Amino acid sequence: MNQRPSGPFRVGDRVQLTGPKNRLHTITLREDGELHTHHGVLKHIDLIGLDDGSVVANSGEHEYLALRPLLRDFVMSMPRGAAIIYPKDAAQILAEADVFSGAVVVEAGVGSGALSLWLLRAIGSEGKLHSFERRDDFAEVAQANVETFMGEVPDNWQVTVGDLVDALPETVEPASVDRVILDMLAPWECIDVVADALTPGGVVLCYVATATQLSRVAEFIRGTGLFTEPEANETMVRGWHVEGLAVRPDHRMIAHTGFLIWARRLAPGAVPPEVKRRASKSSYGDEDVEMWTPGAVGDRQITDKNLRKRVREAQKAAQGARIAAASAESHTPATDEIDPSA
Numbered sequence: 001m002n003q004r005p006s007g008p009f010r011v012g013d014r015v016q017l018t019g020p021k022n023r024l025h026t027i028t029l030r031e032d033g034e035l036h037t038h039h040g041v042l043k044h045i046d047l048i049g050l051d052d053g054s055v056v057a058n059s060g061e062h063e064y065l066a067l068r069p070l071l072r073d074f075v076m077s078m079p080r081g082a083a084i085i086y087p088k089d090a091a092q093i094l095a096e097a098d099v100f101s102g103a104v105v106v107e108a109g110v111g112s113g114a115l116s117l118w119l120l121r122a123i124g125s126e127g128k129l130h131s132f133e134r135r136d137d138f139a140e141v142a143q144a145n146v147e148t149f150m151g152e153v154p155d156n157w158q159v160t161v162g163d164l165v166d167a168l169p170e171t172v173e174p175a176s177v178d179r180v181i182l183d184m185l186a187p188w189e190c191i192d193v194v195a196d197a198l199t200p201g202g203v204v205l206c207y208v209a210t211a212t213q214l215s216r217v218a219e220f221i222r223g224t225g226l227f228t229e230p231e232a233n234e235t236m237v238r239g240w241h242v243e244g245l246a247v248r249p250d251h252r253m254i255a256h257t258g259f260l261i262w263a264r265r266l267a268p269g270a271v272p273p274e275v276k277r278r279a280s281k282s283s284y285g286d287e288d289v290e291m292w293t294p295g296a297v298g299d300r301q302i303t304d305k306n307l308r309k310r311v312r313e314a315q316k317a318a319q320g321a322r323i324a325a326a327s328a329e330s331h332t333p334a335t336d337e338i339d340p341s342a
């Protein structure tokens with residue numbers, strides 16, 4: 001398995017070539033392979049044995065920079081069945097869900113396999129990843145992507161086609177899973193089976209695209225009484241342009257992808273100590289409205305006297321405008337009165 005993508009280029013390696021005009025080509029090295037472009041022919045054999053990061057010329061003397069793609073490069077360019085989790089969110093998922101080397105992890109849905117690749121890398125060969133996907137065509141895309149990047153389908157990765165709600169209890173023993181990551185439209189539908197599968201102290205993390213999903217899954221997790229208080233965040237990454245004295249944020253960024261929400265499985269029967277906090281409300285009482293009066297939020301309040309003065313000023317201005325308009329009308333000459341020589 002191509003677990004350690006370093007050292008000189010070997011047959012079977014994926015190599016990203018940056019050619020004339022920054023055009024990218026990704027090739028898989030073969031002894032007799034050739035890259036044909038209108039700039040000439042580049043023989044794969046000329047790359048085999050060279051260090052990662054070398055520059056080679058093709059038959060037309062055009063130069064190409066050769067690098068093995070990083071995982072982030074690969075996931076952004078690989079074929080997609082469903083929308084992928086972006087690297088910025090995948091990195092945060094690994095941190096917030098505390099995915100560790102050797103962990104037993106459940107993931108659903110698999111989609112295009114982007115998150116599967118990050119998870120497989122994080123758990124290493126000692127870990128186990130159970131991935132669930134209800135669409136077999138998406139599962140096929142994901143398996144092909146993982147095989148392409150890793151050189152083979154790793155034997156510690158099990159992909160099950162089916163709905164997580166039905167398939168999870170049939171696949172794993174109760175309380176045997178360390179981490180569960182859900183990336184799907186309705187994660188709340190799966191929380192009950194996830195609670196059964198998770199080991200006490202284990203983490204469930206959901207990636208959701210909208211605030212309404214976030215709210216619904218938070219309330220569902222809370223309502224089970226089986227988890228710690230859920231925490232949520234989103235990650236915004238702003239690139240910077242750093243060149244000479246032009247050091248500034250990029251003009252464009254990906255402003256929104258999704259939210260993360262996670263919680264830990266309590267031990268059976270455990271009731272966490274009550275946290276004293278204001279109960280959240282579904283409607284506003286007089287007291288809440290009072291809290292938002294201009295005075296309460298520190299806005300300067302206008303006195304009645306001042307307000308009457310402002311009204312008089314505004315009315316006076318309006319009257320002035322009315323008089324000006326009337327006088328302009330009475331002085332406007334009819335069209336046949338206009339002297340063109342004036």
Ligand SMILES: C[S@@+](CC[C@H](N)C(=O)[O-])C[C@H]1O[C@@H](n2cnc3c(N)ncnc32)[C@H](O)[C@@H]1O
Nearest residue numbers: 082085109111112113114115133134163164184
């Ligand atoms: C946005 S995609 C996942 C993308 C994936 N995380 C990636 O990074 O490539 C969501 C997937 O969840 C699958 N799905 C939705 N609900 C599911 C469920 N209850 N069980 C299994 N798969 C489900 C959908 O078919 C879809 O392929």
